[in-house]
Amino acid sequence: MPTTDAAPAPEPPLDCPLCPRLVAYRARNRAEHPDWWNGPAPSFGDPDARLLVVGLAPGRAGANRTGRPFTGDFAGVLLYETLIKTGFARGTYEARPDDGLRLVDCMITNAVRCAPPGNKPEAIEESACRPFLAARIAALPRLRVIVTLGDVARRNVLKALGLKASAGPSGHGARLDAGAYALINSYHCSRLNTNTGRLTPAMFEQVFERARRELAAG
Numbered sequence: 003m004p005t006t007d008a009a010p011a012p013e014p015p016l017d018c019p020l021c022p023r024l025v026a027y028r029a030r031n032r033a034e035h036p037d038w039w040n041g042p043a044p045s046f047g048d049p050d051a052r053l054l055v056v057g058l059a060p061g062r063a064g065a066n067r068t069g070r071p072f073t074g075d076f077a078g079v080l081l082y083e084t085l086i087k088t089g090f091a092r093g094t095y096e097a098r099p100d101d102g103l104r105l106v107d108c109m110i111t112n113a114v115r116c117a118p119p120g121n122k123p124e125a126i127e128e129s130a131c132r133p134f135l136a137a138r139i140a141a142l143p144r145l146r147v148i149v150t151l152g153d154v155a156r157r158n159v160l161k162a163l164g165l166k167a168s169a170g171p172s173g174h175g176a177r178l179d180a181g182a183y184a185l186i187n188s189y190h191c192s193r194l195n196t197n198t199g200r201l202t203p204a205m206f207e208q209v210f211e212r213a214r215r216e217l218a219a220g
């Protein structure tokens with residue numbers, strides 16, 4: 003669906019002013035690390051993607067540093083390796099935006115585009131950033147499957163689609179038909195979840211194999 007003059011663009015401007023706490027955090031990070039990206043992390047991937055992966059928010063020393071979602075922090079290793087394994091990415095993930103990795107039929111974005119202190123966005127920040135998520139979804143003409151990484155991403159995608167945050171089942175592997183889209187939820191591929199065994203590489207791979215089956219089913 004094309005955006006209109008009244009609708010937000012799918013990608014926020016580098017100096018998006020909408021969340022004062024995150025803008026102040028961004029300014030502190032810029033002062034400490036002027037060589038980092040330090041702005042809203044843009045979505046990465048195929049503009050014709052049928053699969054959208056939605057994370058929580060950039061990590062301070064991950065996407066906030068490198069400018070590419072899930073690039074440079076622990077979570078990115080499992081995510082990109084799994085995408086390569088399941089055919090949604092090609093190349094080698096080397097934790098830097100110029101590693102040549104290419105997403106195939108897939109795009110990655112975040113529910114909140116700016117790094118929040120402690121990786122914890124506030125509800126008001128989720129709300130402020132949600133129009134960008136809604137616009138991102140609407141701007142993918144072939145989108146069919148959305149994989150949400152964790153409950154914050156799941157809740158925000160549901161709201162971005164005009165549904166209640168409580169709509170449908172939650173938890174790892176939960177699936178919901180949401181209008182034109184199939185939503186599949188996964189535990190977030192965070193260091194905590196993988197180190198504790200809450201999410202194993204096999205469990206994560208199954209999510210993307212399932213997404214593949216959804217796409218094959220049309």
Ligand code: SF4
Nearest residue numbers: 014018020021116131
């Ligand atoms: S989190 Fe989103 S809405 Fe808030 S300042 Fe960043 S880009 Fe803007």
